[in-house]
Amino acid sequence: MPDYNEYLERIFDVLKPFAKQGILLNEESELVTELGLTSLQVMELIEQLEDHFDMSIPLNILPDIRTVHDLAQALEKLNP
Amino acid sequence: MSLFDKFQPIADIQADLQALGIMPFGAVTEKLLSSTEAIVNGHKVILAGTNNYLGLTFEPECLEAAKNAIDELGTGTTGSRMANGTFAGHVALEKELAEFFDRKRSIVFSTGYAATMGMGSTLAGPGDVIVLDADSHASIYDGVRLGGADVIRFRHNDPADLDKRLRRLGDRIDNTLIIVEGIYSMMGDQAPLAEIAEVKRKYGGLLLVDEAHSLGMLGDHGRGVAEAAGVEDDVDFVVGTFSKSLGSIGGYCVSNHDQLDAIRFAIRAYIFTASPSPSVIASTRAALRLMQERPYLRDQLWANAQHLYDGLKALGLQVSPEVSPVVAVTIKNRNQAIDWWNRLLQRGAYVNLVMPPASPTEDSLLRCSVSAAHSAEQIDRIIEAFANVQNTPVAN
Numbered sequence: 437m438p439d440y441n442e443y444l445e446r447i448f449d450v451l452k453p454f455a456k457q458g459i460l461l462n463e464e465s466e467l468v469t470e471l472g473l474t475s476l477q478v479m480e481l482i483e484q485l486e487d488h489f490d491m492s493i494p495l496n497i498l499p500d501i502r503t504v505h506d507l508a509q510a511l512e513k514l515n516p
Numbered sequence: 517m518s519l520f521d522k523f524q525p526i527a528d529i530q531a532d533l534q535a536l537g538i539m540p541f542g543a544v545t546e547k548l549l550s551s552t553e554a555i556v557n558g559h560k561v562i563l564a565g566t567n568n569y570l571g572l573t574f575e576p577e578c579l580e581a582a583k584n585a586i587d588e589l590g591t592g593t594t595g596s597r598m599a600n601g602t603f604a605g606h607v608a609l610e611k612e613l614a615e616f617f618d619r620k621r622s623i624v625f626s627t628g629y630a631a632t633m634g635m636g637s638t639l640a641g642p643g644d645v646i647v648l649d650a651d652s653h654a655s656i657y658d659g660v661r662l663g664g665a666d667v668i669r670f671r672h673n674d675p676a677d678l679d680k681r682l683r684r685l686g687d688r689i690d691n692t693l694i695i696v697e698g699i700y701s702m703m704g705d706q707a708p709l710a711e712i713a714e715v716k717r718k719y720g721g722l723l724l725v726d727e728a729h730s731l732g733m734l735g736d737h738g739r740g741v742a743e744a745a746g747v748e749d750d751v752d753f754v755v756g757t758f759s760k761s762l763g764s765i766g767g768y769c770v771s772n773h774d775q776l777d778a779i780r781f782a783i784r785a786y787i788f789t790a791s792p793s794p795s796v797i798a799s800t801r802a803a804l805r806l807m808q809e810r811p812y813l814r815d816q817l818w819a820n821a822q823h824l825y826d827g828l829k830a831l832g833l834q835v836s837p838e839v840s841p842v843v844a845v846t847i848k849n850r851n852q853a854i855d856w857w858n859r860l861l862q863r864g865a866y867v868n869l870v871m872p873p874a875s876p877t878e879d880s881l882l883r884c885s886v887s888a889a890h891s892a893e894q895i896d897r898i899i900e901a902f903a904n905v906q907n908t909p910v911a912n
Contacts, residue, residue, distance in 0.1 A: 475873055479650065479669065492684045494645075494666035 437515055438489060443508040450484045451504070463505040491515045538858045540869040550574060551763075551889045556866050564824075564884045564898045565868035567760035569841050570732050570813045571889025575806060578763065578799040585798035592793045597624075598781070601791030609801050613768050616804060617739055617754060621776035623769045624797075626789050628757025631767025632726055633659035634785030635755050639724070640665035640693045647681055647721070648695040649673065649707070651876045656695055656726065659785075665693070672700075672876070675711035682719040692721035698730030698741035702876055702883060704842025706730075709741050713750035724753040732761035732807045733814060733841060758796075762803040766792045816888040817841055820895055824886050827899035831906060844870075845882040845902070853880035856905050865901035 438446075448461050454477050459470065467473050473481065482493050489511070497510045533539060539557070547555040551571040552563050572578055585605065595601035606624055614622040625631040636659025640646045644665040648656060651672040660667045671677040678694070685692055694716060696707045709725065716723050727740035735743025738761075742751045752773060758766040769776070780786060792800075807813070818841075825839045834846040847853035850871055857869040860882070870881040884898065 474878065476878060483669070483671065486684075487680075490684065492666070492668050492681065494668055496661075496664075496667055 438512075440508055440512050443485075443489075443511040444504065446485065446488055447481075447504055447507055450481055450488075454481065461504065463503065463508075465504050466502055467504065467507070468502075485511065489515060533854065536854075536858075538854060540854060540857050543861070543866070548574075552887055552891075552894060554866070557861060559861050559864065559866075561861060561864050561866040562890070562894045562898055564865050564886070564890075566887070567729070567885060568763055568887050568889070569729075569761045569817055569885070570763070570803075570807060570810075571887040572761070572803045572806060573763040575763075575803070577806060578802040581798040581802040582795035585794040589794035591795070593791045595790060596787055597791045598787050603791075603794060603797070605794055605797040605801065606791060609797055609804075610768075612801060612804055613770055616737070616808065617770040618748075619754070619770040620772045621770065621774065623776065623780050623783075623786065624792065625767035625769070625786055626792050627765060628728055628755075628759055628767035629655040630785040630789060631755045631757065631769055632656050632728075633662070634783040635724060635753060635769050636660045636695065637663035637785070638779060638783045639663070639722070639753070640691070643691070645685060645688050645692040646695060647678065647685075647692060649697065651700055651702070652695060652697060653701060653726065653728070654874075656697075660695070673705060673708055675708055675715050678712060679715045679718070682715060682721065685719075689720045694721050694723045696723075696725055698725055698727040699733070699840060699842065700876075701729050701842065702870060702874070702881060703836045703844050704729075704840030704885075705837050706734075706741055706840070709745040709747055709751075713745070713747035716750055722752040723750060724755060725751050727754055727756040728760060729842065731756050733817060738807055738811065738814060758800045758803075761807065762800050764796050764800045764803065766796055766800060813888040817886065820886040820888065820890050820892075823892060823895045824884060824898060827895065828884070828902060831899070831903055833902065833906070841886050843884045843886070845884065846877075846879050847882060848879050850880050853882060856882060859905045859908070860901050863901040863904050865898045867898075 451461055454473055465471055486493050501507050501510060543557050545554050545556050551568055551573045554561060554563055593601040610622045610624050632655040636656050640663055642664040646660045646665045647668045647670060649672055650669040668681055670681045696712055699706050725742055730740035732738040734740050742748045753769055753771045755769045758764045821841045822839050825835060825843050828845060829835050836844045853869060860867055868883040870883050872878055875881045
């Protein structure tokens with residue numbers, strides 16, 4: 437199973453086209469308030485990660501996800 | 517920070533609109549002239565943004581049934597179905613719905629929202645899985661969130677994507693509920709239900725279909741997309757509303773699963789709300805009967821849908837992907853959509869303004885809908901209003 441860093445790397449890859457220009461991505465980047473992702477873009481991000489890792493990511497995890505780190509950690513927990 | 521801070525973006529939009537003198541989300545229908553014409557915000561308009569698909573809101577039989585019910589039973593039940601709110605009419609409507617859908621069991625709810633929210637929140641709970649179409653209605657999202665099941669979306673109207681997501685579930689498929697709609701309310705597109713049913717047959721799970729916008733429109737009996745696609749046996753639960761083709765308010769769920777009788781008493785949206793008032797039940801029963809007696813209304817509705825769709829498409833507007841009683845015109849720029857909505861109203865056509873997040877994409881929509889009761893001349897006037905707005909400069 438992928439580890440935390442693999443999830444992180446992939447999240448960065450998927451986020452690049454979504455994130456506002458000029459903003460540097462890091463683990464503590466906040467998906468909505470900092471990177472400016474709309475709710476539709478968050479959904480798109482989730483779908484792309486599901487397909488890449490061939491896993492299910494329930495929407496229920498979203499209220500606890502604020503940063504890129506939170507997301508990578510949640511994926512690791514879902515796919516131990 | 518205060519509790520009110522999060523509402524500021526909404527307040528800002530309201531203030532912008534108020535400054536322009538435009539109130540798209542507070543339009544007041546001052547007088548109904550018929551099922552297709554009204555006075556809205558002081559303008560005489562053709563109603564091209566209602567869900568009165570069969571035009572039954574002023575049918576004499578429905579009016580008389582409602583009036584008689586008020587005289588005989590009063591204005592309201594004053595209680596929930598589980599307490600004092602089950603009248604003979606509620607039971608009769610449940611029986612008639614079950615007969616109409618050719619299902620064993622049925623439940624009547626106080627609104628369509630309560631039906632979808634109630635079923636979605638009750639059928640699947642913690643530890644269960646719900647796989648739903650990404651463009652599902654807010655009432656479905658609200659319900660599944662409340663229920664606590666793991667919620668997974670599949671791409672809108674994409675059976676191959678559903679297949680992929682069901683495969684990933686493995687053994688969890690045994691406690692999985694799949695939720696789709698028949699016709700989607702914003703774009704008017706139909707679910708590919710035959711293919712979705714095929715995926716369900718391949719993996720398992722239960723299937724719930726919300727036929728809110730398809731009741732009375734599709735299928736030999738008007739039972740909706742499931743009937744039209746010939747897959748009613750694959751659909752475990754059909755939910756829907758009385759507030760569109762039946763012209764009243766309320767909702768229903770029908771099923772062949774005997775367990776529905778027990779499920780009824782677990783649905784909080786059924787238990788803890790007052791039951792529909794007698795007049796609502798009476799007019800709904802009359803409308804359900806008329807819908808069956810007058811299949812030609814379906815033909816009129818689809819002829820009108822084709823007429824409006826062709827007319828708006830010919831203007832070069834970006835219309836929904838397929839012909840449907842809901843014809844959505846996509847307007848990318850929000851301010852342009854607001855401006856068009858306002859000028860359409862002034863030119864005698866009332867349509868629905870839909871902005872994100874209510875629209876399925878980042879674009880805004882001018883959502884039009886037709887009724888069987890529209891005349892061809894009225895449809896022409898709606899098209900003419902769009903042409904007029906399109907050909908005049910944008911207002912400041």
